[in-house]
Amino acid sequence: MTAGSSIAQSPEPIIRVENLQKTYQMGEVAVHALRGISLNISRGEFVAIMGHSGSGKSTFMNLIGCLDRGNGGRYMLEGVDASTRNRDELAKLRNAKIGFVFQGFNLLSRTTALENVELPLVYAGVPRRERRRRAEEALKIVNLADRMDHRSNQLSGGQQQRVAIARALVVHPAIILADEPTGNLDSRTAVEIMGVFQQLNRQHHMTILVVTHEPDIAQYTRRIVHFHDGRISNDAIVSNPRDAAADLAAMPQLDEAVQSIAAAAP
Amino acid sequence: MNPLSVLPVAWLALMRHKMRAVLTTLGIMIGVASVIAMVAVGSGARMMIEAQVASLGANMLMIFPGSTNQSGLRGGMGSVSRFTEADGRAINDECPNVAACTPVVNYSGRAVYGNQNWPTRINGVYPNYTEIRDWPLSAGKLFTEQDVERATKVCLLGQTVVDNLFPDGGDPVGLYVRVRNIPFRILGVLERKGQSPFGADQDDTIIAPFTTVQHRLLNTTSVYIFMCSASSTDTIYKAQDEITALFRQRHRLQPDQDDDFTIRNQADLLKAQTESSGVMQMLLGAIASISLLVGGIGIMNIMLVSVTERTREIGIRMAIGARGRDILLQFLIEAVVLALAGGMVGIGIGVGATQLITYVLNWPTLLSPFSIVAAFGSAGITGICFGFFPATKAAKLNPIDALRYE
Ligand SMILES: Nc1ncnc2c1ncn2[C@@H]1O[C@H](COP(=O)(O)OP(=O)(O)OP(=O)(O)O)[C@@H](O)[C@H]1O
């Protein structure tokens, strides 16, 4: 999107995490969800986080997404120290710099796709006209120009997730955070969504961080970080990422037929 | 975030549960409706009392013998009279702010015409009585100063007396009525005046020259009361002070002695009357505020339910950048929209109820735009007050917990 080349060359990574820790106090028991995470993510990266259940992936995403604060270490978001901000400042950071995509889509029900995508801009104080223009643009990018006025409950899971992606990218965030975005989708739709991310990453130079359990899905990204018990156990470049568009083309036609019927149903 | 942009959101959220919204705002509706109807009834009553007091005569003062006791009642009027006609003349001569003054005596008895008779009260007064009481004639003419000097047997009839002595209609002017077997020639008829503030029929009266009633009917030398009019509304209290000073001097009262007379003006009468209707107003106001309170609690309750139901929505909004105050504003506006919608319906009901009271119960009412605005405003304030707690609760939610809420 607007990721100008001058910013892209800036040496400061978008995400700089140093020894980040998070402990949940459950009565007497302290749950160490993050035990010291250090990680840098630069502009234009497409990273997958993997790890077994309870390894701290979601906790990490919440901290990166400014929904919560750690209790140790440091987190710099585009050079801004997010670990010391108050509630309102975090809300502002989320609004301006973070795009969330959730496993359960989390669109406002009975609200049109367009209105859902406009919502972050409402909180950013963008005037109505401008809001509409940018929301339409975002929906075009995720290939939903023809579904703008559909309410979220009239859309298929894959379509809802694409609306959610449009909502995430409409503010031109520093990073898109997706916690298991394909977890509720069938395998073909999952590949479609990964295709949308790939397109955003390649053509619009968006920085994307995806949590996934599925190694297949992680193969569409360019770097995989493994979590284990609140620590990073492995961090590796994907030498040869899969191409979602190519994989989709190779999938059986039957699926498409079923999908188009499903989409046509009221 | 622009508060106006929340309005459609709030409206849609309410429309999702129409029945619930209607039931919730029932209290507000009743509250607003009762405020409007009650103020209308109250001001209607006051308007009527004011009209009645005004009908006593413009800027009128009454002077009674005897001092005022605790309950505001006088010792038997006329029975211990110390007033004389000379007192009245002194008022006319020495009180510059008194425009006119007449002594009054009255005789209660039967007026007879032909085979009709009617029990009424004959007031003996000076001709300026009609001026003091602001009471024009509908027919005939007034008696004169000379009639007073000569104690002429003439009179003017009130409409009620005319209606009862001349049931077949016809012009009574020039005919004679008998009181205590004395024939009084009818000089004229007074215009209809209606009820007094005390509920008495003011038209059930005959007026005759002061001396005629004093000597021929009562056979007394005393004056029961004086009726005066101040030169203007602004000088009522000045006139009252002048009369007080004059009477204290004439009655040779020492500074430590209480007045042996009582002066009442229209404002006093109005106050006494509106005090009783004020109690009524207060009662009605209490009902209205209780309804609004109940309505407010209803709104608070439903907003708390709404916040819980929409926890996930709140989480989503927070995740994409809503600050606490944005959420607060959203729910507050929703509560206010709910209250104002109820208020709007309440206005309709209140106006309708007022019409019903006017045409079915035949009570005087006065719909005041101020009360409508005030009632609508209190509905809005109720919404703000009782919406605040649920809205604060929503604003304080932790985004992560809210997002995870099922
Ligand atoms: N709000 C919380 N209160 C207490 N403990 C928590 C809370 N959230 C997470 N935890 C604990 O922190 C640890 C990490 O949880 P987290 O949700 O980050 O795991 P995850 O890697 O996302 O797992 P999954 O793959 O199942 O989503 C877990 O042991 C979890 O029980």
Ligand SMILES: [Mg+2]
């Ligand atoms: Mg998780």
